[in-house]
């Protein structure tokens with residue numbers, strides 16, 4: 001009886017220890033990964049401010065993000081603006097009057113504050129984040145990154161700095177264009193489908209729009225551009241183990257940057273508009 | 277002429293997690309000498325030269341180039357030391373986004389800021405040295421056969437006229453004839469430059485062709501080294517087994533991964 005009890009106690013003890021070990025191990029892995037990521041981020045940022053800068057690489061990345069992403073961002077914001085107008089019409093028409101000005105208001109505020117930056121961020125995460133991770137990942141596993149070092153070229157400066165700069169500077173530009181297209185989408189539906197007065201709609205749009213709406217959206221865009229390119233670079237640069245590793249890096253880059261965009265969007269919104 | 281030690285490794289250790297790869301490597305190469313390091317797959321040959329280049333950070337020990345410690349070198353010191361090197365990678369590692377000539381002239385353009393026209397001339401000249409026609413210069417690496425890629429990689433390694441060149445398995449994956457062509461080119465180019473070299477291989481024909489001296493690495497240690505002509509009567513059972521390619525002997529192939 002007594003020995004039974006003590007063996008039970010012993011059993012429980014080893015189980016508990018095992019559990020603690022597992023928890024501790026997971027925690028340590030998490031801390032290590034976080035530390036590695038933080039170190040990578042700081043290193044990347046520090047190289048932005050230290051010459052040399054590779055301007056040819058930078059301009060290539062600017063074109064990749066600023067120009068080749070325009071179609072996807074334009075299309076998504078256009079349809080977002082259109083659907084906003086349609087939805088808010090069906091919503092507001094349940095109440096008497098005011099639908100016309102309310103729709104212009106809803107469209108312009110939602111697009112500039114939220115949908116423009118978030119949609120563009122997510123699209124660029126899928127398009128640019130994935131391609132950065134795949135390209136750098138392939139370069140890593142085929143030793144091209146190591147080859148850069150032996151050719152007296154710093155891989156962080158040559159590969160990462162241009163991409164992060166392009167993300168931070170070009171995404172706001174994309175979003176600015178996307179804002180205009182999105183508002184235009186709302187305008188199209190209001191005027192041609194809902195038969196509102198065109199001049200009146202434009203007038204209402206301008207009346208409601210405040211500088212902070214646009215500025216907050218552009219700041220968000222810049223942050224999202226940083227997140228997308230940083231995640232692509234981080235997972236690509238640290239990928240290992242051939243084709244499978246590159247695939248995993250690409251998935252991780254897109255998933256983590258998409259999630260981070262949505263989370264950061266909440267906090268940035270709180271920062272800009274929460275303290276009222 | 278006094279003998280100058282160009283590269284010296286003392287008690288270099290490197291582990292990945294719990295897996296010890298380098299376990300106290302001692303090695304020294306004299307100026308103008310060609311050292312071939314032989315050893316089985318996965319014995320840490322590539323890791324060793326990457327530690328010398330600082331691409332992989334070694335855990336402890338000393339690595340000196342021209343008598344200067346290079347472990348942990350940063351900034352200008354590291355740039356200066358990297359400037360002395362050229363390296364031919366196992367899988368060629370050509371930049372697939374750039375045409376052949378920009379690959380070959382990469383260091384000249386990015387680090388030495390040569391104008392494009394001059395850089396291209398040098399690239400075409402270097403390509404000729406490795407037996408490639410000028411029209412290859414405008415092709416992309418993906419359009420070349422494995423043997424041609426190796427030649428381009430060789431051209432890239434020697435284009436900036438480095439003092440020290442590392443060759444990581446230069447003939448692996450090539451047919452015997454192409455392998456011999458590459459060996460000849462390596463011997464010729466190294467002679468022209470007067471460079472100090474470390475070559476890694478498990479191809480004995482290649483080792484015999486390239487080497488002045490041979491060292492054998494096993495389980496993260498240099499277990500034998502000597503002149504090339506000493507290799508056939510080394511009296512070392514590991515070396516004997518390796519150069520004759522026997523399955524039986526002191527070297528046990530690790531079938532199970534640890």
Ligand SMILES: Nc1ncnc2c1ncn2[C@@H]1O[C@H](COP(=O)(O)OP(=O)(O)O)[C@@H](O)[C@H]1O
Nearest residue numbers: 292295297315316317318319320321322323324
């Ligand atoms: N970056 C790394 N991370 C973890 N393990 C590595 C890394 N690089 C090499 N290794 C391990 O070190 C050992 C030696 O590798 P390597 O030097 O490439 O062998 P080889 O002698 O064939 O060139 C291998 O078992 C490999 O798995």
Ligand SMILES: [Mg+2]
Nearest residue numbers: 321322366444
């Ligand atoms: Mg190797």
